[in-house]
Amino acid sequence: MAPAEDSNKRKLQVKRFVPSENPKRTYLTDETGVWAWMTTVDHKKIGIMFLVAVTFFFFLGGVLALLLRTELLTPAKTFIEADTYNQLFTLHGAIMVFFVIIPAIPSGLGNFILPMQLGAKDVAFPRLNLASFYIYITGAIFTFIALALNGLDTGWTFYTPYSSSHSGSSVIWVTMGIFILGFSSILTGTNFIATIHKLRAPGITWGKLPLNLWSIYATSVIQVLATPILAITLLLLTMERFLGIGIFDPAMGGDPVLFQHFFWFYSHPAVYIMIVPAFGIVSEVITTFSKKHIFGYWAIAFSSLAIAFIGFLVWGHHMFVSGQSPVATTVFSFLTFLVGIPTGIKVLNWVATLYKGSIDLKTPMIYIYMFLFLFSIGGFTGVMVGALSADIHLHDTYYVVAHFHYVMMGGTIIALLGGLHYWWPKITGKMYDEFKGKIAAGLIFVGFNMTFLPQFIMGSIGMPRRYYNYIDQFTIFHQTSTIGSYIIGIGFLLIAYYLAKSLYNGEQAPANPWGSRALEWQATSPPHLHNFDHIPVVINGPYDYHKPMEEFQLGLADSHGAHSKDSDKTIEMTEKEWVDYNLD
Amino acid sequence: MDRIIGGLFDFMLPELKSPLTGASSDEIMAFIHIVSFIILGGVTFALIYFAVKYRRKSEDDVTPLITHHNQLEIAWSVIPLLLVIIVFAWGYKGWLNLNTAPDNAYEIQVTGFKWGWTFRYDTGAQMPNEVHVPAGRPVKLVMKSEDVIHSFFVPDYRIKMDVLPNRFTTVWFQAEEAGESQVFCTEYCGTSHSNMLAKVVVHEPEDFQRWLSEQGSGGGGTPVERGENLISLQGCATCHSTDGSTLIGPSFQGLWGSERTFENAEPTIADENYIRESILDPGAKIVQGFQNQMASFEGRLSDDDITDIIEYLKTLE
Numbered sequence: 001m002a003p004a005e006d007s008n009k010r011k012l013q014v015k016r017f018v019p020s021e022n023p024k025r026t027y028l029t030d031e032t033g034v035w036a037w038m039t040t041v042d043h044k045k046i047g048i049m050f051l052v053a054v055t056f057f058f059f060l061g062g063v064l065a066l067l068l069r070t071e072l073l074t075p076a077k078t079f080i081e082a083d084t085y086n087q088l089f090t091l092h093g094a095i096m097v098f099f100v101i102i103p104a105i106p107s108g109l110g111n112f113i114l115p116m117q118l119g120a121k122d123v124a125f126p127r128l129n130l131a132s133f134y135i136y137i138t139g140a141i142f143t144f145i146a147l148a149l150n151g152l153d154t155g156w157t158f159y160t161p162y163s164s165s166h167s168g169s170s171v172i173w174v175t176m177g178i179f180i181l182g183f184s185s186i187l188t189g190t191n192f193i194a195t196i197h198k199l200r201a202p203g204i205t206w207g208k209l210p211l212n213l214w215s216i217y218a219t220s221v222i223q224v225l226a227t228p229i230l231a232i233t234l235l236l237l238t239m240e241r242f243l244g245i246g247i248f249d250p251a252m253g254g255d256p257v258l259f260q261h262f263f264w265f266y267s268h269p270a271v272y273i274m275i276v277p278a279f280g281i282v283s284e285v286i287t288t289f290s291k292k293h294i295f296g297y298w299a300i301a302f303s304s305l306a307i308a309f310i311g312f313l314v315w316g317h318h319m320f321v322s323g324q325s326p327v328a329t330t331v332f333s334f335l336t337f338l339v340g341i342p343t344g345i346k347v348l349n350w351v352a353t354l355y356k357g358s359i360d361l362k363t364p365m366i367y368i369y370m371f372l373f374l375f376s377i378g379g380f381t382g383v384m385v386g387a388l389s390a391d392i393h394l395h396d397t398y399y400v401v402a403h404f405h406y407v408m409m410g411g412t413i414i415a416l417l418g419g420l421h422y423w424w425p426k427i428t429g430k431m432y433d434e435f436k437g438k439i440a441a442g443l444i445f446v447g448f449n450m451t452f453l454p455q456f457i458m459g460s461i462g463m464p465r466r467y468y469n470y471i472d473q474f475t476i477f478h479q480t481s482t483i484g485s486y487i488i489g490i491g492f493l494l495i496a497y498y499l500a501k502s503l504y505n506g507e508q509a510p511a512n513p514w515g516s517r518a519l520e521w522q523a524t525s526p527p528h529l530h531n532f533d534h535i536p537v538v539i540n541g542p543y544d545y546h547k548p549m550e551e552f553q554l555g556l557a558d559s560h561g562a563h564s565k566d567s568d569k570t571i572e573m574t575e576k577e578w579v580d581y582n583l584d
Numbered sequence: 585m586d587r588i589i590g591g592l593f594d595f596m597l598p599e600l601k602s603p604l605t606g607a608s609s610d611e612i613m614a615f616i617h618i619v620s621f622i623i624l625g626g627v628t629f630a631l632i633y634f635a636v637k638y639r640r641k642s643e644d645d646v647t648p649l650i651t652h653h654n655q656l657e658i659a660w661s662v663i664p665l666l667l668v669i670i671v672f673a674w675g676y677k678g679w680l681n682l683n684t685a686p687d688n689a690y691e692i693q694v695t696g697f698k699w700g701w702t703f704r705y706d707t708g709a710q711m712p713n714e715v716h717v718p719a720g721r722p723v724k725l726v727m728k729s730e731d732v733i734h735s736f737f738v739p740d741y742r743i744k745m746d747v748l749p750n751r752f753t754t755v756w757f758q759a760e761e762a763g764e765s766q767v768f769c770t771e772y773c774g775t776s777h778s779n780m781l782a783k784v785v786v787h788e789p790e791d792f793q794r795w796l797s798e799q800g801s802g803g804g805g806t807p808v809e810r811g812e813n814l815i816s817l818q819g820c821a822t823c824h825s826t827d828g829s830t831l832i833g834p835s836f837q838g839l840w841g842s843e844r845t846f847e848n849a850e851p852t853i854a855d856e857n858y859i860r861e862s863i864l865d866p867g868a869k870i871v872q873g874f875q876n877q878m879a880s881f882e883g884r885l886s887d888d889d890i891t892d893i894i895e896y897l898k899t900l901e
Contacts, residue, residue, distance in 0.1 A: 082775050082776065082778070083775055086772075086774070086775065086777075153774070154772075155772045159732075159733060159771070159772070161731070161732055161733070161749065162732040162733070162772070162773060162774060166698075166731065166732050166774060167774070250748075250749045250750030251749070255750060256733055256748060256749065256750065257748070290638070290647070291640075291645055291647050292647045292650075293647075293649055293650065293651055294651075295650060295651070295652060295653075296651075296652045296653075296657055297651065297652065298652070299652065299657050320679075321735060321744050321745050321746050322746050323745075323746050323748050323751060323753045326683060329679075330676060333672060333675065333676065334672050337668035337669070337671065337672050338668075340664070340668055341661060341664055341665055341668070344660065344664045345657070345660060345661055347627065348627075348660045349657075351627055351630050351631060351634075352650075352653075352656070354630075354631070354634040354635070354638065355634060355638070355650070356638060356647060356648050356650065357634070357638050357647050358638065358639075358640045358641070358645030358646075358647055359634060359635050359638050359639050359640055360639075360640040361635060361639075369631055369635070372627065372631060373624075373627075373628060373631070376623075376624050376627055377624065380616070380620035380623070380624060381620075383616055383620070383668065383671060384613065384616050384617075384620075386671075386675075387612055387616065387671050387672070387674070387675030388672075388675035388676055388678065388679035389608050389609040389612055389674075389675045389676075389677075389678025389679045389681075389682060389742075390609055390612050390613050390616065390675060390678075391675075392609065392679065392682055392742065392743065392744050393606070393609050393613075393739070393742040393743075393744065395744055395770070396735060396737070396744070396770040396771065397737075397770065456596070457595070457596050460596040460597055460613075461596065461597065461598050461739065462598055462737070462739025462740075462766070462768065464737065464768045464769070464770040464778075465770075465772075466772040466777060466778075467777070467778035468777070468778045469778040469779060470778065471766065471781075515643060544649075545647055546646070546647070546648075546649045
């Protein structure tokens with residue numbers, strides 16, 4: 001090395017900060033009380049409020065699903081009327097999509113974890129973050145008003161002209177609710193993009209960004225770009241219904257297929273808003289529980305961005321039988337297959353990560369195993385319905401219902417459960433019951449497959465979706481499916497029970513129970529109000545399991561830390577690194 | 585060979601009764617199933633094998649540093665890419681066939697409404713919720729909706745198409761043997777969506793002719809007769825000749841199926857949707873050499889009237 005370069009080296013004084021195992025002050029002990037929570041700008045508390053709200057809606061949507069499945073036990077009426085049934089499946093879909101799956105990982109878990117993985121004190125715009133939550137609640141209130149009035153019976157897709165001119169339900173209240181809800185999504189996305197760009201701790205270059213954050217970054221970009229389309233579409237629908245301006249209803253000179261284009265232009269990218277954050281959780285959990293460096297870091301990071309980009313170009317694959325132009329149909333089919341490639345790359349990279357690892361099948365890892373299996377089935381059946389001639393037969397049957405449940409539930413919800421168990425000790429400071437955790441995971445796995453595998457078969461035989469009555473030949477499939485859904489229900493109740501119980505008498509969680517190298521695990525459990533007492537300095541990647549734990553516990557030596565040890569260390573770096581590390 | 589492998593998945597499909605439309609769909613489904621099972625089996629095996637072989641022995645386990653492997657990444661990008669290109673091309677081929685009705689297809693007019701179906705024949709006969717067709721001959725359904733969007737689905741034929749209120753859509757099939765097949769509506773349309781069922785009844789050709797003549801003309805003549813009548817009643821003939829001479833507007837003779845060139849739009853073939861548009865929104869496409877003089881017949885002609893006029897125009901070769 002030339003001496004001239006040597007003189008350019010700058011020295012950074014760092015210290016080792018070992019997280020206290022028994023923190024006296026945490027974000028849960030500071031700023032307590034209902035009012036403090038309601039007005040908090042702490043990303044952790046806001047994340048928890050989102051998680052509580054999402055859990056409430058998940059319970060609601062889940063009960064609706066069980067009612068639906070119960071009605072379908074017999075071919076004709078079992079216990080509710082057709083109109084009620086139509087309301088139930090509409091609300092199940094709308095609630096699960098807009099109120100659960102879209103916000104659950106980014107706004108809930110993501111809010112809690114993102115600044116911690118960046119070594120930041122909070123998100124870039126803490127007040128905006130709180131606003132996101134209240135906007136979400138406002139959207140929810142509008143939806144409840146609709147429920148109290150005439151409900152909603154249009155399907156979560158709001159297809160015109162049924163929704164604009166024929167339905168007698170409270171369409172406008174719901175579209176306005178979702179319109180408002182969209183702003184929550186947009187603001188959270190904007191906030192996260194700004195935070196990832198501007199608030200990374202010294203040393204976190206783009207190449208050291210945890211893959212969870214690459215996923216959230218890709219998701220945020222889609223949220224910011226796609227959500228306004230949904231907003232304007234629902235606004236147009238509202239104008240048609242309320243003011244009689246003909247946009248989609250042919251009776252008023254509109255075009256109903258135009259609505260489908262607008263709707264899916266948002267709602268297909270929204271599918272990636274729902275699944276891409278789950279990819280982030282998988283990368284975090286799979287490395288921690290195999291103590292292994294992630295395989296193909298850049299392949300996984302860039303495939304998230306590729307999915308986010310291509311995801312904008314495939315909306316027409318929901319419309320192969322809609323009467324859209326044949327040329328468009330052909331192009332959409334081709335592009336749809338392209339989006340499958342980066343998804344497949346991810347799965348294979350995760351599997352390769354396990355090779356020669358040290359695999360510990362704790363509950364979070366079990367969920368990730370379930371994810372890889374179920375999501376793969378969701379992916380393959382996605383290829384099936386992307387193939388033009390096959391889709392003509394399968395479109396709008398239970399095959400499609402099973403396909404998207406394998407992706408949305410087998411993918412997103414299962415990964416969310418994995419993430420929830422993984423970060424539970426960090427969030428609450430308590431350990432959950434490992435044994436009950438595995439039992440519940442097993443119940444959900446069995447119940448899930450029992451519910452949705454028969455749906456592939458009956459859909460393929462010809463059972464259309466959104467049917468209140470069905471012809472006798474489908475009875476056995478529907479009954480198996482219904483029993484499966486009850487098993488899923490029991491699994492979720494068990495999870496709710498042992499997680500709630502752990503809050504009261506769970507074992508005290510260590511700061512880093514899984515031996516993870518990720519930055520959030522170098523804070524106390526639960527973390528301090530401002531996450532870290534010191535400014536963390538990151539010299540290794542988040543998956544460098546071949547390096548000793550000490551190297552992951554460094555912070556700026558002149559920051560105030562109560563738990564620092566006398567292991568002063570000096571990092572030498574060039575001027576360029578100094579700038580890259582954000583040190584001035 | 586295809587049929588043998590495809591046979592593995594027959595339990596997932598209803599009996600195929602229109603091989604000309606459905607065989608390709610069944611083959612591609614079998615192909616995707618087989619490839620998917622192989623890959624899924626491999627992934628699942630690897631997951632379980634790794635979990636057993638590399639299970640954690642102690643908390644101090646040290647793992648090797650393996651960050652990436654370019655050849656592997658390329659392999660598992662390119663091989664799936666080739667596979668999906670095969671699937672795309674295969675699906676496209678089958679779909680093209682599904683979209684191209686043979687020229688000699690027997691046409692039936694279909695109307696979907698909340699909540700039922702009406703089928704009209706060239707004799708003027710009408711049938712609710714039952715469409716009778718001859719075996720061994722391609723049948724083309726020209727469909728429209730009276731209200732919201734519906735969708736016409738026959739699992740036995742592997743065909744499905746949305747039925748729209750503002751345009752015509754078509755499907756075709758060829759049932760090879762006499763028998764019955766179930767029709768479902770597959771686009772959610774309200775309270776009785778799941779009761780919006782119909783049946784396809786396939787007759788031997790001679791039985792079909794007998795059945796059709798038994799139905800009579802449904803009163804008011806055949807669609808062609810009614811169409812001709814409307815042309816004179818509505819005053820169309822004042823501007824549009826039926827003998828090829830040019831009046832204020834272009835002649836009806838030879839109109840059907842011809843390529844039209846316009847003052848204000850891209851050229852198009854004169855099909856159902858073009859004629860429908862020209863009646864309801866005459867200014868949208870003005871034929872080269874003419875001016876926009878015609879008023880819209882929106883509200884003056886019903887959808888059925890328009891269908892009848894189209895049937896009449898088809899006869900003016």
